[in-house]
Amino acid sequence: MTYKLGIPDEEFIRGxxxxxxxxxxxxxxxxxxxxxxSVVVDVGAGTGxxxxxxxxxxxxxxxxxxEKKNAALDLINKNCVKFGVENVEIIAAEAPGGMERLxxxxxxxxxxxxxxxxxxxxxxxxxxxxxxxxxxxCITLQTLNTAMVYMKTxxxxxxxxxxxxxxxxxxxGRYDMAKAENPxxxxxxxxxxxxxxxxx
Amino acid sequence: MTYKLGIPDEEFIRGxxxxxxxxxxxxxxxxxxxxxxSVVVDVGAGTGxxxxxxxxxxxxxxxxxxEKKNAALDLINKNCVKFGVENVEIIAAEAPGGMERLxxxxxxxxxxxxxxxxxxxxxxxxxxxxxxxxxxxCITLQTLNTAMVYMKTxxxxxxxxxxxxxxxxxxxGRYDMAKAENPxxxxxxxxxxxxxxxxx
Amino acid sequence: MTYKLGIPDEEFIRGxxxxxxxxxxxxxxxxxxxxxxSVVVDVGAGTGxxxxxxxxxxxxxxxxxxEKKNAALDLINKNCVKFGVENVEIIAAEAPGGMERLxxxxxxxxxxxxxxxxxxxxxxxxxxxxxxxxxxxCITLQTLNTAMVYMKTxxxxxxxxxxxxxxxxxxxGRYDMAKAENPxxxxxxxxxxxxxxxxx
Amino acid sequence: MTYKLGIPDEEFIRGxxxxxxxxxxxxxxxxxxxxxxSVVVDVGAGTGxxxxxxxxxxxxxxxxxxEKKNAALDLINKNCVKFGVENVEIIAAEAPGGMERLxxxxxxxxxxxxxxxxxxxxxxxxxxxxxxxxxxxCITLQTLNTAMVYMKTxxxxxxxxxxxxxxxxxxxGRYDMAKAENPxxxxxxxxxxxxxxxxx
Numbered sequence: 105m106t107y108k109l110g111i112p113d114e115e116f117i118r119g120x121x122x123x124x125x126x127x128x129x130x131x132x133x134x135x136x137x138x139x140x141x142s143v144v145v146d147v148g149a150g151t152g153x154x155x156x157x158x159x160x161x162x163x164x165x166x167x168x169x170x171e172k173k174n175a176a177l178d179l180i181n182k183n184c185v186k187f188g189v190e191n192v193e194i195i196a197a198e199a200p201g202g203m204e205r206l207x208x209x210x211x212x213x214x215x216x217x218x219x220x221x222x223x224x225x226x227x228x229x230x231x232x233x234x235x236x237x238x239x240x241x242c243i244t245l246q247t248l249n250t251a252m253v254y255m256k257t258x259x260x261x262x263x264x265x266x267x268x269x270x271x272x273x274x275x276x277g278r279y280d281m282a283k284a285e286n287p288x289x290x291x292x293x294x295x296x297x298x299x300x301x302x303x304x
Numbered sequence: 305m306t307y308k309l310g311i312p313d314e315e316f317i318r319g320x321x322x323x324x325x326x327x328x329x330x331x332x333x334x335x336x337x338x339x340x341x342s343v344v345v346d347v348g349a350g351t352g353x354x355x356x357x358x359x360x361x362x363x364x365x366x367x368x369x370x371e372k373k374n375a376a377l378d379l380i381n382k383n384c385v386k387f388g389v390e391n392v393e394i395i396a397a398e399a400p401g402g403m404e405r406l407x408x409x410x411x412x413x414x415x416x417x418x419x420x421x422x423x424x425x426x427x428x429x430x431x432x433x434x435x436x437x438x439x440x441x442c443i444t445l446q447t448l449n450t451a452m453v454y455m456k457t458x459x460x461x462x463x464x465x466x467x468x469x470x471x472x473x474x475x476x477g478r479y480d481m482a483k484a485e486n487p488x489x490x491x492x493x494x495x496x497x498x499x500x501x502x503x504x
Numbered sequence: 505m506t507y508k509l510g511i512p513d514e515e516f517i518r519g520x521x522x523x524x525x526x527x528x529x530x531x532x533x534x535x536x537x538x539x540x541x542s543v544v545v546d547v548g549a550g551t552g553x554x555x556x557x558x559x560x561x562x563x564x565x566x567x568x569x570x571e572k573k574n575a576a577l578d579l580i581n582k583n584c585v586k587f588g589v590e591n592v593e594i595i596a597a598e599a600p601g602g603m604e605r606l607x608x609x610x611x612x613x614x615x616x617x618x619x620x621x622x623x624x625x626x627x628x629x630x631x632x633x634x635x636x637x638x639x640x641x642c643i644t645l646q647t648l649n650t651a652m653v654y655m656k657t658x659x660x661x662x663x664x665x666x667x668x669x670x671x672x673x674x675x676x677g678r679y680d681m682a683k684a685e686n687p688x689x690x691x692x693x694x695x696x697x698x699x700x701x702x703x704x
Numbered sequence: 705m706t707y708k709l710g711i712p713d714e715e716f717i718r719g720x721x722x723x724x725x726x727x728x729x730x731x732x733x734x735x736x737x738x739x740x741x742s743v744v745v746d747v748g749a750g751t752g753x754x755x756x757x758x759x760x761x762x763x764x765x766x767x768x769x770x771e772k773k774n775a776a777l778d779l780i781n782k783n784c785v786k787f788g789v790e791n792v793e794i795i796a797a798e799a800p801g802g803m804e805r806l807x808x809x810x811x812x813x814x815x816x817x818x819x820x821x822x823x824x825x826x827x828x829x830x831x832x833x834x835x836x837x838x839x840x841x842c843i844t845l846q847t848l849n850t851a852m853v854y855m856k857t858x859x860x861x862x863x864x865x866x867x868x869x870x871x872x873x874x875x876x877g878r879y880d881m882a883k884a885e886n887p888x889x890x891x892x893x894x895x896x897x898x899x900x901x902x903x904x
Contacts, residue, residue: 134708249649
């Protein structure tokens with residue numbers, strides 16, 4: 105069996121670790137614009153659902169999955185095995201810990217950043233190729249605001265902010281009943297191809 | 305202490321019975337356009353939160369709260385006592401049961417209708433004054449569709465359909481994190497003032 | 505004819521000035537928790553739709569409508585006349601201009617604040633009674649963030665942030681088609697009853 | 705230059721024909737689960753944005769784009785040329801017109817169906833392989849309801865209904881301001897692999 109982008113949520117092994125839902129995962133990965141040989145980092149990898157799907161999209165590339173929680177690290181590993189993915193390197197650290205050794209990057213996905221988002225963005229910026237992308241999934245207003253302010257003041261980047269709200273209809277007897285998923289802001293940042301002075 | 309429209313959810317006694325959330329309750333009651341002496345029915349009253357707030361808006365009127373579940377009936381009663389409301393008459397029945405004895409109505413709110421929505425609408429229609437309103441909160445596509453089809457084929461009514469999605473931000477440490485409430489369709493039906501033949 | 509809360513949008517005279525939509529107007533006013541004698545300010549009053557509805561809710565009180573644009577000032581005036589409202593005082597100024605002469609306030613609604621939100625909040629804070637409310641309608645992330653940071657650092661206040669998304673279904677031939685209204689953040693800030701030191 | 709899934713909206717030539725927005729296009733195509741050799745039909749192809757992206761995902765397959773409006777047919781053609789796509793066959797017809805000659809299908813996308821959705825679904829069903837998928841984008845409650853009822857009564861299918869609401873933040877001066885896109889229901893129907901009697 106082969107896996108395409110859009111693995112259903114229930115196929116991932118997840119325990120009690122929160123997981124990005126299918127539709128947000130799809131949009132996040134598509135907006136990262138991976139090639140088959142892309143080198144990417146997944147900061148705050150959680151269950152590894154995004155890392156696994158990125159690894160399948162970039163079979164000749166490499167995904168670095170950074171995660172601090174032991175329970176989650178175990179899930180990332182199990183999901184890589186389940187989906188036959190061999191190009192995910194798991195880094196057991198709280199970002200920005202463990203990030204200095206990352207190679208040059210084609211893209212970065214940030215799902216969880218704790219209190220260190222600016223430092224994490226600085227490190228990613230130092231490694232991201234021109235034309236590369238940073239895609240953030242923001243569930244708090246603080247993360248959203250930090251990302252937005254960062255991109256407004258780093259002129260090497262253009263950015264897009266969307267908010268996505270998905271409701272899923274459960275089939276209960278003869279009824280189809282709405283169940284909302286939490287809204288999420290997806291911030292997609294593109295590093296300009298040319299050199300541009302970054303500060304005002 | 306006096307109560308105005310917009311009682312916070314946590315002030316109602318609710319147990320495990322699902323409750324219409326504050327914002328949807330506010331919009332539902334405002335769209336019913338009550339006067340101080342309005343006579344209204346609340347079909348599928350649940351915890352009684354809508355009945356209580358309508359009773360406070362219509363202190364010289366009467367609210368008939370129809371509910372079939374014993375646990376909910378007890379909550380309606382407790383909430384009426386808590387908020388000092390004496391103009392709610394509780395009807396322990398599964399609608400349309402118990403509805404024939406309703407008097408002429410200024411408005412009707414339908415929060416839960418089981419499988420009998422069309423019959424319930426027929427009875428309400430037979431009792432609703434010209435200019436009166438029926439406001440439905442629909443959480444399933446089936447209820448929404450039945451209400452819409454009913455109003456499209458009963459030309460004495462004009463209707464408005466809106467969908468409302470509220471997300472509430474929880475304050476967790478220094479973060480404000482979105483938590484979605486389920487989307488709801490609010491169908492507001494106005495009975496025309498003049499006589500109009502109801503069937504095509 | 506009397507007017508209740510929830511005047512339909514199309515009844516206001518509006519020209520090309522943007523207007524808060526009915527559902528957001530209802531929620532904003534209910535969350536301001538007005539009494540019949542409340543004294544309130546409406547900062548960035550636009551067409552005056554919120555001022556008019558607040559004036560109708562507080563017939564023995566007073567609404568101060570601050571607005572800088574000439575076209576909008578004219579609309580506020582026309583809407584007050586149309587709805588027979590005599591307790592709106594229009595202040596032609598760009599807030600915080602014109603705010604120093606405001607009396608003690610029971611509530612404030614901020615629909616538009618330009619670049620001066622913090623100063624505006626400081627002035628309102630200096631005039632707002634304990635237990636009073638400030639309700640902000642935020643359509644930009646910057647306004648939302650400024651309001652949130654202000655309330656996090658002024659401990660005399662507790663606050664609630666919700667985001668409301670309304671879609672309205674147009675009846676086109678036999679179809680009912682969704683048309684989204686822009687999402688809005690409603691920030692409701694309550695000044696504590698007791699004296700609390702405001703700074704950490 | 706190569707094209708990946710997720711072409712920005714502004715890269716398509718579109719005139720005044722309504723176009724599915726990028727995020728909905730991505731989710732629709734991913735949920736159709738195309739292979740490189742998939743044979744698919746796009747009913748109500750509009751500008752051709754979905755046809756073009758499906759053709760790029762299935763370079764060894766074939767996309768049949770059915771569209772009745774002349775202005776749209778011209779756009780489909782222009783977009784195929786712009787994106788270098790040679791595996792789209794345009795059928796100038798109002799579906800179900802022109803559908804009988806379709807070959808066996810791996811997937812179908814329905815963006816517009818006029819009044820004939822049931823007949824269109826019957827024809828697609830007669831040509832869809834076991835395991836194939838039908839993905840509908842529904843902007844009206846009628847289309848949603850017809851699709852749902854069809855799938856509830858055709859037991860060869862399981863289905864998923866989601867509603868997606870995207871808001872896009874415009875960068876206006878120093879502000880980021882929300883602009884809602886219309887909500888859309890995406891109904892994804894999967895034909896069971898095994899033979900199952902279709903009627904109760």
